[in-house]
Amino acid sequence: MENNRNYFVAILLSVLVLVAWQFLYVTPKIERERVAAEALQAEQAAQAPATSAGNTTTPGLSAEAPGGDVAIPGSTTQAAGLSREEAVAQTGRIAIDTPSLSGSINLSGARIDDLLLKEYHQTIDPTSPNITLFSPAAMADGYFAEVGFIADAQSGPAPGPNTVWTAAEGQTLTESSPVTLTYDNGEGLVFTRVISVDEHYLFSFEDTIANSGEAAASVAGYGRVTRFFKPQTEGIYVLHEGLVGVIGEDGLQEIDYSDVEDTPIIAHGKATAGWMGITDKYWAAALVPPQGAGFETRFAHFTDGRARYQSDFKTDTMAIAPGGSVTSKTLVFAGAKEVPVIEGYQSQFDILNFDLMIDWGWFYFITKPMFWLIDYLYKLFGNFGVAILATTVVVKLIFFPLANKSYVSMANMKKVQPKLEELKAKHGDDKMALQQGMMELYKKEKINPVAGCWPVLLQIPVFFALYKVLYITIEMRHAPFFGWIRDLSAPDPSSIWNLFGLLPWEPALYLPAIMLLGVWPIIMGITMFIQMRMNPTPPDPTQAMIFTWMPVMFTFMLSTFPAGLVIYWAWNNTLSVLQQGVIMKRQGAKIELWDNLRAMFKPKNKTT
Structure with missing residues (x-):
């Protein structure tokens, strides 16, 4: 005891x-x-000094190559601080217009640095601004993806960050119309780039390098995702935000911003498969180098000139004989981390563990099936909240036999409760004798006193998996339920402190998050209280006190959790109460819930 x-x-x-x-x-x-x-x-x-367009630059943004031999070119960019309109207007551009994306490609460097997500908004209001993913380097929040080349001195210049590519007038990049760019280095190398994009978020850079000179040329490819600012992150252990990639045999690499600040260059050896980039909670930018060919990868934080965070790669050198040509293909992902889209790319292009861009965590073998079940039920019912309720029923059915055994044991515990009280009265403060007597009673009545813990223990991994699904998957972002729940991934916005909106003040401005009790946390607390009062009362006063106050504690704790998770817990408690009530009735155990409630609030008689 x-x-x-x-x-x-x-x-x-x-x-x-x-x-x-x-x-x-x-x-x-x-x-x-x-x-x-x-x-x-x-x-x-x-x-950053105030500049007029095109006349002031911030040099010094070059970076050593992963292997330390040939440097990945840096960019000579304007000083940060321009507005978006000013930055976009500085250079020639090709418009991007697909069902999912809008923006433009910068002809200087053939860089994707102007990108908005058409299907996603900053708030639940559909008229709020679209999510901005990429912005030109001349802005304070510059963020872009770039693919270029490095050539040796004998081969002449190669197209890098500041190379102005040539494009036909009037081109627009759509999912059905690729665009073609060219660059002639004047020394025998002609670069032809075809950029295409699908209906979602994947760009393809297919480059052909033709050598019309009399000498062999040597060219290596590079790619980088560069961010000139450190975004505000969630700062929670269940979610990774920062630099990320899967590098050959080294596997998944999750590098926090603070990690790369402490170790400015995190380099990896040569690989022939993988990808690298920068991820946020719901969005990401990633590069997929030519698979099968050798490349080196690096995660870095640079403070030369303008501070920036960068994931990049450099391929092995390609030799181009006179009159010959080589072709390479680099994929660039830039968009929302939608589960079926990400996994579709992994399958279609055989990208090594591309699905790990979504932070499924160590228990992915539970989390991913949980997502697929909820997503399937969502497509069936058309509402993620209803899908969560249906998922709860499915989970309860899976564990029904084991839960039944547990509830039978608890019902039997209820039946022997009077005998336990007799043992307490008989042995008084002799805890050893009381414990021995209880063990003999349990053995005689064939009761397992710990069997009642199994439903709770089984609920823990399911609860965690659902928490991960609600927290990390973009499908749950801004997913409504009914009534005031317009975002299942956010806490219940109602609050008891303003009578759920009847009083004209906002408690969130004055109270900590844990004090903002909404309707669903209160419902969850009530259902948890009822369920625990149906269980046998622990003979130990300390245990009894913990069980009495635990629903109150969890009510406050879960007030800060996603509403979908609280709804799941409340519904699960309700189903458990019904299941346990039926079993207790069949076993002949008395359900003393209402008697217990009256006893709790009944004033105790004072003794003199």
Whole structure:
């Protein structure tokens, strides 16, 4: 009994530590990082001299190559601080217009640096601005993807960051109309680039290099995703945001911004398969080098000139004989991390573990099936909230036999509750004798006292998997339920402190997140309270106290969790109460829920 009491005390203390960690460390840390990022951007913009278009540059953005031999060209860009309109107007461009994307390709460097996601908005309001993924380097929040070449001195110049490619007038890149760019280096090498894009988020850079000179040429390819600012991240351990990639045998690489700040160059050996890029919670930009050929990869943080974060690669050198030509193909992903789209690219182009761009976590073998089940039910019912309710039913059916055994055991525990009370009265404070008597009683009645823990233990991995699905998958972003729940991935926006919107004040401005009790957290707390009151009352007073207050504690804790998760828990509790009630009735155990409720709130008689 003493061990059981210590076990429950440990649970309570662990939960309190987690809550304290979240609100005393994690939340202030996120706020400090946000303020620091804004201050850094403001400082960079203030330090950059005011310029007129096309006359001032910020040199010094070159970078050593992964192998340390030939450098990946840096960019000679205008000082940061221009507006989007000014930055876009500086250079010649080719418009991008697909069902999913809009923006333009910068002919200087053939760089994708102007990209908006048509199907996604900044808020749940469909009239709010579209999500901006890429922005020109001349802006404070510059972010782009670029593919270019490096040539030796004998081969002449190769198209790099500042090369102006030639394009036919009036071209627009659509999913059905690729665009063609050319560059002649004047020394025998002619580069022809065909850029195509599908209806989603994948660009294809197919380059042909023809050598019309009299000497052999040597050319290597490179690609980079560069970000000139550090975004505000969620700062939570279940989600990776930062530099990411899968590099051959080295496997998945998840590099936080702070990691690459501490170690400015994180290089990997040669690989023949993989990809690399930068990921946010819902969006990502990634490069897929020519697969099968050798390339080296690097994650870096540069502070020369303008600070920037960068994922890049450099291919092995390609020899081009006089009169010959070579062709290479690089894929660029830039868009939303939609699960079927990402996995479709992995299958279609045989990209090594491309699905790991979505942070499924260590328990992906549970998380991914959970997503596919919810997504299938969503397509069936047309509402992610209903799909979560249906998923709960499916999970309950899967664990039905085991849960039944647990509830039968708890029902039998209820039946022997009077005998347990007799043992307590008989042995008094002799805990050893009381425990021995209880063990003999359990053995005689064929009761497993720990069997009731199984439903809770089984719920933990399912709960975690659902949490991951709701938190990381873009399909859940801004997914509505019914009524006031317009985003299942966000906490319940209602609050008891303004009578759920009846009072004209906003509690979120004055109260910490854990105090903002919405309708669904309260429903969850009530259902959890009812379920726990149907269980046998622990004989130990400490355990009884923990079980009494646990629903209250969880009500406050889950008030900050995604609404979809709270709805799942409330519905799961409701189903458990119904299942347990039926089993208790069949076993002949008395359901003393209402008696227990009356006893809780009945004033105790005072003794003199």
